[in-house]
Amino acid sequence: MSSPLDLYECVTAQGETVRSIKAKKGSKEEVDAAVQVLLQMKLDYKRVTGQDYKAGCPPQDGVTPQDGAAPQDGEDQVDPWSVSSSSAKGVDYEKLIVRFGSSKVDQELVDRISRLTGKTPHRFLRRGIFFSHRDMHQILDAFEQQKPFYLYTGRGPSSQAIHVGHLIPFIFTKWLQDVFDVPLVIQLTDDEKYLWKDLTLEECRRFTVENARDIIACGFDVNKTFIFSDLEYMGASPAFYRNVVKVQKHVTFNQVKGIFGFTDSDCIGKISFPAIQAAPSFSNSFPQIFGDRKDVQCLIPCAIDQDPYFRMTRDVAPRIGYLKPALLHSTFFPALQGAQTKMSASDANSTIFLTDTPKQIKNKVNKHAFSGGKDTIEEHRKLGGDPDVDVSFMYLTFFLEDDEQLEKIRQDYSSGAMLTGELKKSLIDTLQPIIAEHQEKRKHVTDDIVQQFMTPRKLHFSC
């Protein structure tokens, strides 16, 4: 009797066969024969598993089809390497919560964070930018009982061109560090970038240091923050490598194929990399900070596209005797051209970069920011604009701190009282000082300071 997994693999292989026969312009007979086999296999699969075959969702070891299922036709595509949506409003996040099996950041959670920390919730929480979570209440329970937790976030340093969207997790993580007074580890996955991109190890190393500078400029507390490069830290910490190997032992190629869409033509480095992004979720990966404690829970603020890594991590954790990391997921930061287009670090006009001058910011917003306004002033005054598809308004929800002002802009723009040019001016006035301040702070991040943040060492925190 074939196992469900065997059957699943057969169907997948046969599906590939059919596609390749078609790609090779095989004869109708060939295609029909192969399709016939495929249909029979799908029937077998359903008979055995009681479920329809679903590409990318193997019926296996704890990674259930419900938990992070692959997109169906017409659904948004969201994984670490590609995000796409057919709607001008961008990805449908409510649906994503259901598909990924995470929980909504609701008013009750936001209120609880506010109550426990005694602080106004960050605008990213107030406005649903960090919209989804896993086990956040568990973190708050621990905090209430004065048990320690730590933060973990990261970035793949693929280029020096960092844009404002890249800052979202760091801005929010800094706030979390401040209000909870907890240690933070920041992983720079230079090994990942080396494996995925056409870069040398030396280039990856350089981007790592440059990216660290921008991260540090966000204002992290050096006494509570450890920034590390995989290429350096893996070779500086047997404890970290031990956890990598533990994870690698408990995840199969079938699983990473299902979760990340890897294929047989991918290099073995990519295939095993997810374990390296998983390892910082476990406190004993950082003996210099936590000693050999493996019971300090981890909270990971990240964009929702990184969730597949941590679904895998949460699946593995209990099997290797560790706590599952908790997560807070953010929405995506849209490109100037609209929420359904892809931002590209190689296209300077696709968003605002941290190196932009005030003039560049002004020009980019005015020229490229997709507008929800009407074609003529008359029409706009009469019918009003649509802030839900207007990128300038979206950017303001990320960067304008004042809730009342934001609400007033929304109303005025919707009613037609505010024109697109005025809305854009608001955004320009908001972004210019933020970027200028970042550039000023970055100037003061010396090599020495980078070195301090990146040295494995004891951190200071209350619990």
Place this chain on the structure above:
Amino acid sequence: MSSPLDLYECVTAQGETVRSIKAKKGSKEEVDAAVQVLLQMKLDYKRVTGQDYKAGCPPQDGVTPQDGAAPQDGEDQVDPWSVSSSSAKGVDYEKLIVRFGSSKVDQELVDRISRLTGKTPHRFLRRGIFFSHRDMHQILDAFEQQKPFYLYTGRGPSSQAIHVGHLIPFIFTKWLQDVFDVPLVIQLTDDEKYLWKDLTLEECRRFTVENARDIIACGFDVNKTFIFSDLEYMGASPAFYRNVVKVQKHVTFNQVKGIFGFTDSDCIGKISFPAIQAAPSFSNSFPQIFGDRKDVQCLIPCAIDQDPYFRMTRDVAPRIGYLKPALLHSTFFPALQGAQTKMSASDANSTIFLTDTPKQIKNKVNKHAFSGGKDTIEEHRKLGGDPDVDVSFMYLTFFLEDDEQLEKIRQDYSSGAMLTGELKKSLIDTLQPIIAEHQEKRKHVTDDIVQQFMTPRKLHFSC
């Protein structure tokens, strides 16, 4: 147009499909349809590549079908995890040389080693125990020109039960170190054992230290030898990890599938592990020994079953700017029960262990060593014994130093002048002092000495 690799994968997938339909007892129509597709694909493959499709031999990046082809029906199976042969004489090594595409260690090579070092060749060379090589003449050319090279060998520390067969590469490597006066690195792949076996990291660590003790007892020079555990050294050397990642970037799952027979159900740690066994082949993995020099060539003495790792390594090396390692391959050490049976560390009677007492050695040889003798003394005296299948005689070729004495035993046994009991006594008399001496030497290997060997440090050597 599909690439040869695409076509190869289609054929492989379709082959799996056919097998799985048969396994599921599919109808004749189903099987026929799938076979029809398979045949058509094989024709396509041949049209494009000019070669017959051969399972396990993808047509790709330098790993040609000739180089390490999978065994055909009736051929010996030789890979890092299984060695089997249907012949009482054991594996057919001449055929293996052809199949693996290596070169025979011929008299000319043995004479050249002797001439260059001014030493009598080791009995393992004189007797064809190290029977195959890759690029050994290149190593000797370098030696002649006083260019440096280094030795690399290793062991997977899966248990404390080390037997005499495990010593073969170490005995020979020590001789190479002595006559060439070169540095040596010894890799203990405790991460591999953790990934493959049902062991904890702590158990693997313990076996590593115990195994290191036995290796050190072989007499290596602490000034020229670095022994390392992967689980420790990976976390102590960014240079080592960099080389691991470089290899991992240049080897695909398809390749390790073809070379090692990995499947989709294998854990991602196994899949990426071959890069970790490859990395010590490159001198800049050991900056404490070689600085950042990447041009010190490596010579790897190992049993032939490890060759797949190094075929892969040699394929990758030029693509990442490194020298290919040279190799010297040994035959397998037979089990007492016969050359075609498998030795097992869990069966104390399958061979002589380094912890055996003189009495245990005597009993094991007398009771369990497969004999090439005849059923009755009369018959034996008349027809003589067969040393080629006699395990006691095989063991003597490994451990009896005196060539003349060995030849006399061979002749006397073949003629019937020597009885099996006498042959066994020769072996017992040879092994007892060797094992006793090893045990005595091992006693003097303190924790401090193990620590010295396993500390990354400068080594002393002439070039």
